[in-house]
Amino acid sequence: MQASVIVFPGSNCDRDVAVCVEAAMGKAPLMAWHGDATLPKSDLIVLPGGFSYGDYLRCGSMAANSPIMREVVAQAEKGAAVLGICNGFQVLTECGLLPGVLMQNKGLNFVCRNTRLTVTNNKTAFTTQYMADEEIIVPVAHNEGNYFADDDTLKQLQDEDRIAFTYAAGDNPNGACLDIAGICDKAGRIVGMMPHPERRAETALGGEDGKRMFTGIVEALS
């Protein structure tokens, strides 16, 4: 199994997620540079959190147009599993692999804290090790995590069971529509989420709720 973590200038969770991928897979992922026009064939591609290109334009929009993303999109269309976390989720919406947009938090401030999530779809490639509707704790850390889409798109996401995670009742940190914390594509192989599973993947960091995202995808791909 080959895993790749894409590194954009300004990515800052690339090492954190690589640690989790390596722990789950037993092998370090390839750290792929944004400027490269080619990407070795990858079974798993992770777009990490951070501030790609400083987020000086709309978050994720510059990264979505970087050379490596053409490769990411091409491999995703051929079935590679793709996980976008935080800024990575923003990149996935900007490049069109996932619908909707991440707007500024309703509270207008950056928010970093643990959130209670409900695993609303445990059949995606990443969530099979969770029970249906299991409540887990995973932290968020973002300024633009307020998921928005038009009503038709939201209805489609619901009808196609493409909402992967929601914030538990009363714990929506950003005003996201339908309390959406993460969504997936139709096949359940591309997942974008604002919370950071890599930050809660060992007991020393408060819990292991996020770890099963990584062990789950490795199990699915092995």
Added chain:
Amino acid sequence: MSKTDGHINDTEITDALVAEHGLTPDEFQMVCAHMGRTPNYTELGVFSVMWSEHCSYKSSRKWLKKLPVDGPQVIQGPGENAGVIDIGDGDAAVFKMESHNHPSFIEPYQGAATGVGGIMRDVFTMGARPVANLNALRFGQPDHAKTRHLVAGVVSGIGGYGNCMGVPTVGGEINFDPSYNGNILVNAMCVGVARTDKIFYAAATGIGSPVVYVGSKTGRDGIHGATMASAEFDDASEEKRPTVQVGDPFTEKLLLEACQELMASDAIIGIQDMGAAGLTSSSVEMADKGGVGIVLDLDKVPCRETHMTGYEMLLSESQERMLMVLKPGREPEAEAIFGRWGLDFAVIGELTDTGRMVVNHQGRTIADMPLGPLADGAPEYDRPHVPTPQAADFDSSLLANAPDMADALTTLMASSEIASRRWVYEQYDSMVMGDTLAGPGGDAALVRVHGTQKALAISTDVTPRYCFADPIEGGKQAVSEAYRNISATGATPLAITNCLNFGNPERAEIMGQFVGCLEGMGDAGRSLDFPVVSGNVSLYNETNGTGILPTPAIGGVGLLKQHDKAVGNRFTAEGQIIYLLGDTKGHLGASLYQRDILGNDSVFAPPPVNLDAEAAHGAVVREAIDKGLIAAAHDVSDGGLAVSLAEMAIGHNIGAEISAQGDTGFWFGEDQARYVLAVTLDNAAAFETLAGGLPLQKIGTTTGAELKFGDTVTISVKQLHDLNEGWFPALMQG
């Protein structure tokens, strides 16, 4: 400043121009003597920043020399970009705290942001990867017209920079006091980790070695920032907004990664960030430390504005820039790395054997100055100082109309000093890098050394109202509280950095505060084996002649060899025995109770600090934690024992029945060298044996969801929690 005809250096050097540059007539005469002639305009500008209080420490040096700076754990003490200590296994912790007070008052977002950016550069210049940021903030009274604006801007700026850099902000402290109404304090601390054999220093050596500029382009921002930081404020200070720098954390993130990549090779001889006084200070310091000379060609400096004069380039404080001296011939590989990260790279000069700094621009030599006097020639002042008068003991007749205990405790839990800082720290990314074991809200933050079992414990502390009432005891207390906060996690305190914020040193009573605080700090550092390895002095924190409370902030760093032994400061379960370690005399002088419950602002003596007790109690707490005997530990500080108990209860909504009895002084006195410890029944006997001979009192048991003090006072923990959490959001909503 600029002239339309002729060169800027043709400007006549008048007394008024000298004064405008912040040099006294005597200092100007010294400059002329060193130069052997009258300096030209550019040279005057260079001398003025190098000899500013901010860069030269001319009022403070005499006293800083008395601080303890040595110890087997010290690899690099004060004098470099940051201090370095040994944390075992070939690892080093690199850290420093620095002020960005004046700019943050004028432009809170950018002022605070660039303060954070600057301190991180100081740390990664040394070869370390920054792993934790903290900040010690002081604002004016909560209901002052500017306070909300300043809090919102500073917090947003700190988050904006640190979050983007991907370095967790894990702790700090905030105080509110009217003395900061016109002069807030923003002190940023950064801790990094490096290998002991890969520490980089500023000293430049090797005649002919290339001097290289990397990072952002140079603009006109921040010119004379160091001079601004060396003068008092008045009502016109906001006109100085153009001297505040603008930060670009994205570029700094790239600069960090590029520097780390180049540092993995052996191409660098010396490296120095361009902070205060920019290109001038970095080049002077590097060349002077290496005992060489330097020639700079300003035509090569990457600029983002047109028609900049040499004077402006030399004094610009544009951010995210570094100066390096490379081994000759290694320029291409370095340029390739910086190019890959999209950063400017330019060879702008070389080292010479002249001992002089020569600056060329547009075909002429615009400055030619001896390096020694620039770096070290500023006069060292022994400014007149008068000791702070001995404060009277607390007047207990003030307690005649004191409220009952429950009212006092609920009021304190929702007071400006005790209230939860959640509104602030949730705006900081405290978890990025995946090694934050204990973030904001604990006694000390705990950050794992990546890939090891070790963790660094980090805390910032000072109690300015103590320092005002008695600078010597206040100085001791600041160091002692950092020592306690680190010990309470189980970590061994190793070394401190300090950020010394005071008023105008030209006033004898202010200088007396400075001298007193440093005396106390020195005593504590020696007694607790807690030396000072880096620091920063910020004087002239005055507006219209009113000084701030003396605020010598301490940043302490400790080491926990096995992070899984750490304990937190919250009760973890019911049925645990609660102990109070340390003597309680009931000192209410300079306490929060005096200020916020009695509403009394008389100057009374603060609690005295017994350094032997601090050392002994800290040692037994650490040993008990190491042996696994402690379930939770919390130091007793602001608000006294009652507040400590309430804080331990609200974390997990676990109450307690307190059997100990006492008066107001017992519950709210701020006697030092004390800890509240929760111990399971199984471990109680072993713990009591270990603490044998020390003042140890069993004061109660954890149980239920209420705090019960004897039979008379019962308070819901939930109520305490809600009061504690409610204050800050209510303040910011206005």
